[in-house]
Each structure stands twice: as C-alpha cells, then as structure tokens.
Amino acid sequence: MGKGRNPLHIRNRKNRRTPPGAAPGSINLADDANKPRLSITSFGPDDLFELPVQSLVDINHRIKQYPSLVHWIEIRGFGDKKLLEEICTEFDIHRLEMEDVINTYQRPKLEEHFGHLFLITRMLCHLKDGGMRNDQLSLFLSSKVVVTMQEQYDDFFEPVRSRIRAGKGSLRNSGADYLTYTLLDSIVDIYFPILEAIGDELDLLEDELFDKPTRASLQKIQIIKRELIVFRRTIFAERDKINDLLRTHTVYISDQTKLYLRDTYDHIIQVMDLVESYKEITASLMDIYLSSVSNRMNQIMKVLAVISTIFIPLTFIVGVYGMNFSTVDPITGKILPLNMPELYSPYGYTFVWIFMLVLVAIQLIIFWRKGWLEKT
Amino acid sequence: MGKGRNPLHIRNRKNRRTPPGAAPGSINLADDANKPRLSITSFGPDDLFELPVQSLVDINHRIKQYPSLVHWIEIRGFGDKKLLEEICTEFDIHRLEMEDVINTYQRPKLEEHFGHLFLITRMLCHLKDGGMRNDQLSLFLSSKVVVTMQEQYDDFFEPVRSRIRAGKGSLRNSGADYLTYTLLDSIVDIYFPILEAIGDELDLLEDELFDKPTRASLQKIQIIKRELIVFRRTIFAERDKINDLLRTHTVYISDQTKLYLRDTYDHIIQVMDLVESYKEITASLMDIYLSSVSNRMNQIMKVLAVISTIFIPLTFIVGVYGMNFSTVDPITGKILPLNMPELYSPYGYTFVWIFMLVLVAIQLIIFWRKGWLEKT
Amino acid sequence: MGKGRNPLHIRNRKNRRTPPGAAPGSINLADDANKPRLSITSFGPDDLFELPVQSLVDINHRIKQYPSLVHWIEIRGFGDKKLLEEICTEFDIHRLEMEDVINTYQRPKLEEHFGHLFLITRMLCHLKDGGMRNDQLSLFLSSKVVVTMQEQYDDFFEPVRSRIRAGKGSLRNSGADYLTYTLLDSIVDIYFPILEAIGDELDLLEDELFDKPTRASLQKIQIIKRELIVFRRTIFAERDKINDLLRTHTVYISDQTKLYLRDTYDHIIQVMDLVESYKEITASLMDIYLSSVSNRMNQIMKVLAVISTIFIPLTFIVGVYGMNFSTVDPITGKILPLNMPELYSPYGYTFVWIFMLVLVAIQLIIFWRKGWLEKT
C-alpha cells in the first residue's frame, strides 16, 4: 500500500508551527500560504452592507463611518505578512495571539486581554473519501467588531450570512456577542451530521462484520477509531472553551447571549456523550472482527477435519489390500494360506466396499451429532 | 443480513433536529409528526376533573375557573405548528425551550427561567423484540400548572392517573411539585424492570455460552452491550438533572417534595450501580465467548490429530508392503533374496496386522494419558 | 446446564420492590414473607434484660419502665403488615423509610430526619456452595433506642450479644451510638473472612490454571468475578455511608464513638483495596486461562505436525515403489530398461529402508533443535 493512498495517516499533524527556538510572537509564514481574501459585513436593525474589500484602510473607513453597526470582518488566507502585521496594529492584536492564529494547530481556547476576547475554535468536516478535515478559526470579539481569521478558503458560514440578509430572528437586532454565538453554534451544528455519518458507517460495518468480514473491515474500523480520537480531542477542548466563556465575567458578552451559549454547551455535551458511545461501539466491533477471524478458522478446520477423518481411515483400508503378501511362494511355489486370503474370497471386494460405506455412515452420524456438518 | 432486519442499529440517532444553520429557537416540524392530543387533569383535595380538550382556549378557561386546583396538561404529538406557538404564548415558554421540546433528542436537563422550571426527561422502554425505545418527555412546572409534552402517543402515566383518581396517598393533597416528583419517580421505576429483563437475558446468555455458544450468542452480547451504552448515557444525565433539582433554590419545589426526590435520586444511583455491574458482566461474557471459540477449535484439532496420528503411520506401513520390489528378476530370472522376503513368509500378513494393532494400542494409551480422548 | 444449577445467576436481583406506579411510602408485602420475631435487649452498666417479646406493647412498656437503659429492639421477618404500621407509629418512622426497609434491595445509606438516624447496611455472607448471600439490615438510632430490622432469620449479632452479656469492654457503659458502631463493625468484620475465602479460591485457581486448566476453571473465574462485582458495589456504598456518618453533625453520635467509627472506616478502605487487587488478579487469571487454551492447541498441533512431517514423505516414497511401471511390455514382450530398474536391484529394498531411516533421523534432529520434541 503506497503511502499516498493510506487514508489512515495521522492528518493535520504537520501543521504550520513556529520552529523550535524561534522568538515567541514571531510571524513565520509558509511559502504556500493562501493569498488573503478580505470581506466585511456590517449590519444593524435597519442597515446591511456586505462587500469584499481590498485593504484594511477600507475596513477601517467603514468602521469609523458606521460606529453604531456591528462589523464582521472575515480574513481567509495568511499569505501576506505585511497585512497580518497591519491587522495586529489596527485591531490591537498581540503578536503572541497572531502567532497562535497562523500556527493552525492550536487547541481551542479562550483568552481575554488587550481589550478583546480571543477565541480559537476548530472546524471539523467529514471528507467524502473518508477521513476528516480539521481547520482552525480564530475569532476576536470587541464591543462592535468581530474579526474571524482562517487559512483555508472554505466557507462554513454561508447559512449565518443568509440569516443576516434575511433579517429574520434576533441576529440583526443583537450585538457582536450574539454574532459570535451564532458562529460558534453553527460550527457545533456541523458536528451532528458528522456523527450521523460515523454512526451510519458503524451500522454498515457491523452488518459487514456479521455478514462477511474482510481485511478491509479492519481498516475501516481503524479509520473510524482514529476519527473518533481526533473528534474527542477537539470536542473536549471546545467544551472547556465554551465553559470558560459561560463562566468568564466580561463586558463583551451579555447575559442574554450567555443563555444561548448555554444551549450550545448542552449540544457539545450531547456530542461528547455520543462520541464516547461510538468509541465503545467501535471497540466492540474490533472484538467482533477478531472473533469472526477465529470463527472462520474454526470453519476451515472443521472442513479439513471432516474430510481427513473420513478419508484417512479409508485410505488405510485400501492400502491394506494393496499389500503384496503372496499366497504362493514365487520360488518354492509353496502355498501360504494365511497371507491375505481375503483377496481371493469371492465377495472380498464387495465386503470391503460395504465395510467402508458403513464406516463413513457412522462417521457422518457422529459429525452430525457434534454439529460439525451444520453451517454455523 | 438486510439493513432493515438488523436489531443492532444505532436507534434514535436520526432524531428530529434543527438543521445546521437554522436560527436558534426556530420550530421546524417533521412532515410525519403526530397530530396533537390534549388533555387536562385538574385536582385538589376534594375535586377531580379529568377530560380531553380540543383547544388551548378550553384549558385556559379551566385554569382560570379553578385557580386553587393543580392542573396537569398533557400534550402528545407535535404535528401542529400553530398550536405549539400558542402554547409558547399561553404558558410563557421561550422559543429556545420549545425548540428543545420538539427536537426529541435532548439530553435530560433542568433549567429555570421565564417563571417556570423546565425539565427534559428520557423515558426508556424495552421492546419485546429486543432493542429499546427512548422517548423524550418535556415538563414545565409553575406554581399550579404542570405541562408535559411528548411526541409519541405512548402512555407511561396511567398508574399516576389511577392514584389521582383513587385519591389515596398524598398526591391529591399536595401541589404541582409533588405531581412532578410522582411523574419523574414513575419514569425511574420503569428502569428496574428493564434492568431485570437485561439481567435475565445475561443469565440465559451465560448458560448458552457455557453450553452451546453460537454466532447468534455474539450478536446477543452485542445487542445488550449497545442497550447498556444507551442506558448508561441516559441514566448519567438523569442523575445530573435530579441532582440539580435537589440543589436548586427554587420556589417551585418545596422542601417536603425534595425529601421525596432524594429517594428518587437514591433509586437512580442504584440503577447506575447495576448498569455498571451489567457492563462488566457483559464484557466477561465476551471473554467467555472468545474462549469457547478457541476451545471448540481445540476439540476439532484434537479429533483431527488423533485420527491422523493413528492412521498416517499405519498407512505408511501398508504402503511399504505395497511396494513392488521383486525377489525374481523378471528378465534374467535371478533370485533377489533381500527384496521383501516378508511378503513370502507364511505369517507375514498376520505379523503386520499384529504390529499395527499393538501400535494403535500404544498410541491410544498415550492419547488417553494426555487427556485427548476425554470429552472436555 | 439446567437453569436451576447454574451458580452464576445474578442473585438477589429480583428482590422485593415496590411495583412501578405504586404510591411512594406504600407497604407491599410479599406473600411468602417471614413471620416477624421480636426481641429486646435492655442494658446499662449494672442491668441487663434480654428476652423475646410478643408485641410492641411489651416493648413500649419496657422502654418506659427503664428510661435510663439502652434498648436494642430486633425485628426479623416482615410478614405482618399491621405490626409494621404499628412500628411506624411507635418509633416515629416515616412511611418512605419503612418502604425502604421492606424493599430489601436498597443501597447502603444514611439519613437523618424525624428525630432519628436511619441507616441501611448490607450484610454479605459467602455460601458454602459458592455464591454470596446479600441481606439488608435497617437500623434506626435515637438517643436511647436502637431498632434493627431484617427480613431473614439469620443471626449475625450473637458475638455482640455475648459481649453485652459478658459485660466486658465499654459496651455496657456506653450509649446507643456505641451499640450502633458495634453492630456496623461486626458486619464489616465479616467481610475479611469472605475475602480470605476468595483469596484462597484465587490461589487454588491459579495452581489449577498453570497445572491443568479446564472449562470448569473458566466457570470458577466467572463466579469469582461476579462475586467481586457485587462485593465492590456493596463496599463502595458502605464506605460512602460510614463517611457520611463521620461527617454528619448529629446529636445521636458522640465524638468518642466517631473515633471508633473512624477505625471501621479504615477497615472498609482496606477491604476496598483488597477487592480492587483481587479484581486485577482475576482479570490476569482470565488471561492465563486464554493463553493456556492457546498453548494446548500449540501442543496438539505440534504432535500433528511432527507425525505428519515424518510420515507423509515416507508414504510418498513407498508409494513410488508401489507404482506398476513395467520393465516388460506385456503385449509385445519388449524390455523397457528405464522403467523402475530399482525394483530388480538386489539391494533395492534395503537401500529404500536405509534412505527412509536416514530421512527420519534428520527430521528428528531438526525437530529437536526447534524444540518441538520438548514437553512444554
């Protein structure tokens, strides 16, 4: 199996990371980093401006022009070091924070300092060819501005934007904290279909294991196991983060929004329960696989034992009458009456056949009683 | 095995759930949702009114007419969006709560806001053909009114209604909180017979495994394992909820009722202990199954080994005397006295038989000493 | 294996229990409940009255007559509903408590209300034919009176009564709380011989597993595993209860007695440590059993392989010289010199035997080097 094709490889392990020994807060970009795309969505109960922008200057201009609106600035792609440094300056983002943003293998966490809340969230998505994508979303929340940063261009938030556009629900009438909740909630919502997909795979796999287990089944179990390991690691950290968010005393999140976040928290607990259950089920699938391997061996051995036990004695019997003991000494011509007189009995051959058939019949009855002839 | 017939499938996974990206608090009904059935039971120490009602108006009217009675409003089936919205308005139920009510895969939980306690409880029941049903009961408790909502028509509460009608015990003389306790307690009471059924199955399964284990035994172990996984997940959340209920400082639950709830809590702990024990027993049944598969293999191999070890040497011996070495050169007619003189010895055939019988006897003694002839 | 004979069944599962839906605090007696036996032991530093009594009236009379003595009322057998109700009235026992008393599958617990401490304790005892009995003792402690209730007639407390009679130690000079401690301690003391018995069984089992493991060994492992599961469940709850007792601020237990209870607590912790160790040892015995099954298979296979590997080639060789290739064409009489000239060589037969013996010798040397001839 070539390395490139193995879907089991520990994905996302070699994420971008500051090299050992580098100064903390240093911004090291990969050569193949995506070119940044910026966009800003500004909304209030009555207003909605949504457009891509070219530079921070435009964004800055907009924020100053409409100080009463909520501004959601989305940045995708980190391929421009200068822009990242301008962002630090513009939004009072500490270099340590920016280091966490671009090193896209951070644990979900919540920090509050420098006049804003800083959240790191992991966005999981189930790939169609098995395996899982695990992107990082960094979010900065201040009183009127939400900045989200991600390296990939994937868009998880189109439903949120639709709801802003539609103007239904409380999103347009609420602040930046409610937008933050909405974004977090929409990420947690994606966990459920992933779990459902895993649950479906487990069901299919269980059918397969009881029906016709193969070496490929083992590989599928292993893939799911790995996915669940990654999933659980992520979910535990997300739960801690949301819990911190609920307990933190901050001006950036209203009690009303915390009520909604409590709901998100409940959903994560539910996801965790399911992941734990699925892990247990996966472990028991492994047991079933192992027992089915043994069972198949049993079946093979049974066939071998039945065939051998029936034919080995028969082969011995016919071997006996293949011996060349002679009733006549070829040299002296003396009659040797005890040497295999059966061979010259008129019904000798017939009797041997009858004897062998009776023997086979007896053996078959014994095997049938032992249950060896049943198709387990 | 067809998908439809596999009783192992992870049931209740695809419960109704708000689609990802939907606004929180949105009420999305399934097309096949049951048509709602409403009923109201109003009682006090001396009064009892019990009747189905057609609309919220009737209910509202009754509550206003008898402000001193306890009113228990039961709603089964969520197939009427308009009614659900009226319920929200009528009983001051928040849309986030209603969303939890109709998305029937919530974790048991307790919340207090908007002037009432909101409880979600899971009602487990063991299906006759194996597997488990897992319904959701949502309960709203305010000072005089208890609203219970469930999607299925199943009735778990007939015993409670009987006790209200009988007027015995303290139910008629107590408030809405005691009714709530009674409902919760009657749900926990149902756990015991389920566990007893599982315990019986485990006993039967153990007998079967020691007696005559089959591939079906493995499947039964797997079914019980899954049931216990679901059971435990549910019970843990229920315990947390009852614990919250005991610790919460609320006007809706009197200290007297908390005394009773403490008893319910003890029962849940007892159930949890049993579930843990059953999980351990199930794990050890798996070990027994695996060892019995190996044991059966041993038995098969023993039969094969005994038969082969006895007959293979015999077959060799008769093969020897089936060789055609000749005492006379067919061309020159020279006598070759070393070529198989046994064949022309008067007792050659007899000696070979005696030799073979002695060999078999020795082998049988060895096998008997090794214990290979015992029926393990 | 018939159901009746299987010692593995989950005992005590179907204990008496209030049927689902019954009113809390209802007293439902089994038809086969034992007829109650009452007795009262009253003692002080200088006095000792010990006698069976017929009715609560006698008991009540005695308590009033000797208000300064400690009174220990023992009730065995719950077969008289009226008596139980009188007891409730006489000793201010709540109906919820009485329900716990007669439903003899309660978890050990401690409650204080209604003017007394209420304790539930489990009394384990190891049955001679394997398995474990698990009775329930309910104890009510007020300032001068200790009421103990149990359904079975078994007497665990004769040593305590002996010590009361002997008048030695501090029992006669202490209060009802010290009597309670003495009873609890004597129950915990019984755990040690049970554990010793289990430890002995584990030792014997280990010898058996290394010596001659059979299917019965597996069954013994399973029995011990189940006993330890039950044992642990009980001990954990007992520990929690004694801990509650140590921490509770109650007038019924003096600090002096708490000092002694602390000792009982240490003993329970010791028992828990041992139970955990025994569980680990039992798990490793299972591993040994499984490995011994595999080892036996290995031995069987080795015998089969040695016999087959030696004789199958030999059988081939003799088969070769059993072929009927002819040096003379029977029809034309032509000489065919290449067809099996060995058969007519003067030393052909001798050489074949020498060749086969050398072959066997080589094989035996190879097997001996591989260690297949050793008796593992």
Next chain:
Amino acid sequence: MGKGRNPLHIRNRKNRRTPPGAAPGSINLADDANKPRLSITSFGPDDLFELPVQSLVDINHRIKQYPSLVHWIEIRGFGDKKLLEEICTEFDIHRLEMEDVINTYQRPKLEEHFGHLFLITRMLCHLKDGGMRNDQLSLFLSSKVVVTMQEQYDDFFEPVRSRIRAGKGSLRNSGADYLTYTLLDSIVDIYFPILEAIGDELDLLEDELFDKPTRASLQKIQIIKRELIVFRRTIFAERDKINDLLRTHTVYISDQTKLYLRDTYDHIIQVMDLVESYKEITASLMDIYLSSVSNRMNQIMKVLAVISTIFIPLTFIVGVYGMNFSTVDPITGKILPLNMPELYSPYGYTFVWIFMLVLVAIQLIIFWRKGWLEKT
C-alpha cells in the same frame, strides 16, 4: 504444582487480625508471636546512649534521667501481652491503637490523638527467591520520644543508627520529628532498589519473550504483576499518609522537618509514577507473550502446510500409477489398450519423476514468494 511451592500465592493475606465479633481494642496475640526485644537509643548534640534494655522500667528511668535527649525506643516482637499492656499505660497509647499495632495488616495511616502522633507504615522488601515481604512498622511520636514497634526481628534501620553514631548531618542536632522523618525516608529509599530489581526482571523477561517464550515466562509475568499490585496498593496509602503529615497542623512536627518530608513525598510520587509505568509495561509483555504463542502456532502450521502441500499431490500421482488397471483381460486375454498405457511406455517412469520434480519446484517458488520458507 504443590501448594507450598507456588510463589504466586497471595502472601500476607492471612495476617494476624482480631477475630470477627471481638471487642474493639482487644489484644489477641498469636501463639507463635516473637518474644519482644527492646532497645533504646538516646541522643543529643553531645550525648549518645545506645543499649538493649530488659524492661519498660529501665526505659522509663532513662527518659526521666535525660529529659533533654531524644529517645528512640524500638520494640520487635509482640509475644508478651503483659508488656504490650504496660506500653499502653506507659506511653498513653489507646487500646484501639495497640490493636492496630498487633494486627499487622493495617493500611498506612496517620492519626493524632491522646497526646501523640500515631503512624502506620509498611516496609516492603524483595525476596531473593521472588515474591515480596511486607512488614508493618508502627510509630508513636511525642515531643521527645519516638516508639517504633514491629513484629519481625528484621532490621531496616541500621543505616539510621550509623548516622546517629557518626554524629554527622543534622540528625543529632534535631528533634524527634527529624528522627521520624529519617525513619520514614529510609523506608521509602528501600522502594527504589526493589523497583530497579523489578525493572531488571522486566528487561530480562522482554528479551526472553522476544527470544524464546515459554510457559515459565507467563508465570514470571504473573509474579511481577502481583508484586506491582501489592506495591501500588501500599504506595498509594503511603502517599496519602505523608500528604496528611504535610497538611496536618501539629506541634509534633516542625516546619523545618516538613520541608524534608516534602522531599520524601516527591520520592513517593516518583515511585508511584514508576510503578504505573511498570504496570503498563507488564501488561504489554502479556500481549507479547500471547502474540508469541500465536506466532509459534503459525510457524508450526507453516511447516505442516508446506510438507503436506508438497507431498500430498505427489502421493496422489504415485498412487495413480499404483492402480492395477490391466491392459490384458486375465480371463479372455483381450487387449485393453486404454488401460494405463503409460505403464508400458519406455520413458513413463522417467516422465513421472520429471513431472513430480517440476511440480515441487513450482510449489517451492510459490511458497518462497509467499514468504513461507523464511524463518520468521
């Protein structure tokens, strides 16, 4: 395997213990208890008296004579009930404490009452023939006097006495609390060589398992597993005790000594870490053993399969030409040209050999490609 020779037996299980039902604080001695040996070591910065004593009177006299010195009284052997009772009186030791002292299977613990600290410590030592000894040391610490009691004569404290004699370090200049620390620390120090011995055994065992695993390896794994189970149980309790000692607010231990005890605590944590690691390694050795048993089976099967697969077809072929189909009807003399003309072909025998050699060659190539000929 005779019971006496099995090194796996659960040692120390049947330690001396008060019989169930005995009064708490009763002193029951075994018949074979060792005769007590007393000694007293009294020291100060400038003084050192060290001598065996015959009676408590001598000890008492010494303590009164030198009130400023630290007195360390060692008692080994509990075979004199009268002496033990005198000790209780002399040093204000409660009978409950003395019961713990002589019942030598107590969990390590710390208690403070009656004017002194009471410590129970377990002294482990690795026996040369495998297995572990597990003695109990009881220690009473008051302001100037340390009493240590143990049943066996073994001496663990000679290094401490040497340091007292040498007068180096701070031991002579410190109080009774520092002596206590020194004793505890020297017991913990003994854990390290035991662990090193176990670590060495694990290394040797691992070599053995990869090299030539036998049934004896399994037994060694089991012995180490049991040792680690006992070790861990002891260490956990010791850690709790030292932790209590660090947190307790007592006049008997100075803050300076606590600084040293903190070091002992760190060492115990280190020991615990190692024990946990060794347990994991032992578990993985079990896995390696099991896999090596399977591997050996594979090798045996491979040999059997190669030999059988090569020779079974060959035996069939030579069997074919051993058939007696005749080209001449013996009665009618009719020629039957289709009956085995090969037998009378001039090169028949040669061709059969060539055919068989080619077949073997092909099979060998296939086996070689499958890797069955490699020595795994």
Next chain:
Amino acid sequence: MGKGRNPLHIRNRKNRRTPPGAAPGSINLADDANKPRLSITSFGPDDLFELPVQSLVDINHRIKQYPSLVHWIEIRGFGDKKLLEEICTEFDIHRLEMEDVINTYQRPKLEEHFGHLFLITRMLCHLKDGGMRNDQLSLFLSSKVVVTMQEQYDDFFEPVRSRIRAGKGSLRNSGADYLTYTLLDSIVDIYFPILEAIGDELDLLEDELFDKPTRASLQKIQIIKRELIVFRRTIFAERDKINDLLRTHTVYISDQTKLYLRDTYDHIIQVMDLVESYKEITASLMDIYLSSVSNRMNQIMKVLAVISTIFIPLTFIVGVYGMNFSTVDPITGKILPLNMPELYSPYGYTFVWIFMLVLVAIQLIIFWRKGWLEKT
C-alpha cells in the same frame, strides 16, 4: 538477542541516586561524572557579555560588576564536588536542593525557598537509532541571576543564545524571569518534533502492519509504547510544574511573563492530548498486529485445507484401484467375477480419470463460492 542490543530496555532507570540510608542532602558523585564546564552570559538592553569562565570567583566578580544586567550561569557536568559545594554557598542553594540537582532522576517540580525559585525540568530528545534520551535541567531563578545545571554536555539552548545575541524580540529588554520562560519554552518546543517523529513512525508502522506484518513490527510497537509511557510520565509532571508556576505568588516572576508562560502551558496541554491519542493509536496497532497474525494463520490453513480436501479423496480413489483383489483364485484357478471387474473394463482407467476430474471441479466450485480461493 544479547542484552546490549535490545533497544527496549528501560533506559535511565539506573540514574544516579543517593544510596538508601545516606543522610539527606549528602552529595555523592559518580566516579565517571563529567568535569564541569562553566559559562556566563550577561545581558541588558544595550550590553552583552558572553564567555566561558574558569571559576566561581570570575562569575561572582562579573555579577558584582554589572548589577543591572541579567546573568545566566550555565554549569554542565557535576564531576567536582568542591565546586558544587561552592555553588551552594555562593548562590544560597540548600544541600537538599543540590542533592536533587545531582541525582538526575527527579520528577519535574517547582519549589520556592531560600530566596529563589528552584525548578527541575526534563529535557527529552529522540535518538536516531530509536529510544529516547531524558536529561535533567535544574534551574535556580533569583531576581537578576539564572543558574542552570545539567550533567551532560548536550546543548539545547543555542537558539536562545542566538536570540540574545541578535537582540531582537523582547529577550534583551526583559528580566531573568523572561529568560527562564524562554528556556522552558524552548524545551517544550522540542517535544513537538519528537511527537512528529513518533507520529511518522506510527504511520509507517500502520502501513507495514496492513501490508506485511513481521515479528519486528511487534518490537517497533513495543518501543513506541515504552517511549510514550516515558513521555507521558514526563509531560504530566511538567504540566503540574508549569501550573504551579502560573499559580504561585512570587516576586521572581512578573505578570507579563506569566502571560507568556500561559502560552507554554497551552502547548504542554496540546502535547498531552497528542500523547494520549498516540497511546490509543498504539494500542489499536497492537490489535491490528494480533489480528494479522490470526489472519495469516487463516490463510495458511486455507491453503492446507484446499490441498488436503482436493487430494485426500483422490488418493483414496486411486488407492481403491491399487488393491490386489483377484478375479482368478491363484491356487484353484476359479474365476471370481465380483472382485474388481472395473480393472478389466476397457474404459475403466478413462472413467476413473473423468470421475476424479469432475470431483476436483466440483470441489473447486465449492471453494470458490466459499471464498477460499480469493487472496484475502
């Protein structure tokens, strides 16, 4: 396998350690201890002195000369007892601390006393030939001076020195606490490449296990398992230490530096998550190995069973026609028509061949249907 070559041995177990019974705080050096190398790096915003020194006098002189600079004193090698004692005196290091420094198997810990913070840190590094090195770094932090001590000459801190030299970042402008943070952070940074290496090995191993598992794979699994056991033990203690550092209220660490340490803490948690995941993956690799051993056995058995099942009946058939039943009595010459007339049928031989070929064809079809002919 010779002991010296086994890479699995528990490394670092026999670290230098004070012999049991030695006085606490005694400095016992190994004979082969490295000769000490001293160096001092003194820096401030504008100054940088970096040079090796010969004696403590030089160091002392420098510190006094430049009291405003941060001084980092590095000591590698503990082979000079006198120097170590001078260090104790010079930097107010307690002898208990120095004992921990030279006994290089301490658990990571943090202590504050004697006017400085004392940290022990473990430096892991992955060896190229497998296995892991595990060195100890001891660090003393006072207001302006950082002393680091290690026994080996390895240099983990060259990147830190480069950053000091470069003068970039905040290192030159910050105090001794920030230098301490930088050193700790650079040690934690090394964990990531180690984990990546282990992750790569796990990936390769998984490919190998699915592709062509050998006994060497098992050994590799075992090596990784042991590495992860050591890794985890180390990381847990490191996490505790950093956590203590974050919570401790000390004058030696500024709040600003704690902000950076919080980042290091997050990294350690991330490492712990990964180690746990890798442990789970390693456990599942073991399962895959075991199942692949069973699978290979299955394949071997299948080949054996197919060959045997096909040829054993055929050999019987040809054996039948190798019997010597005679149609003519050799003595009387009587015709025996029932004795094997097939042998003289004109098409007997042909029919036997056809019969055997049909039999083989049927068997092959059965095997093909059972899937035994597929290459699993």
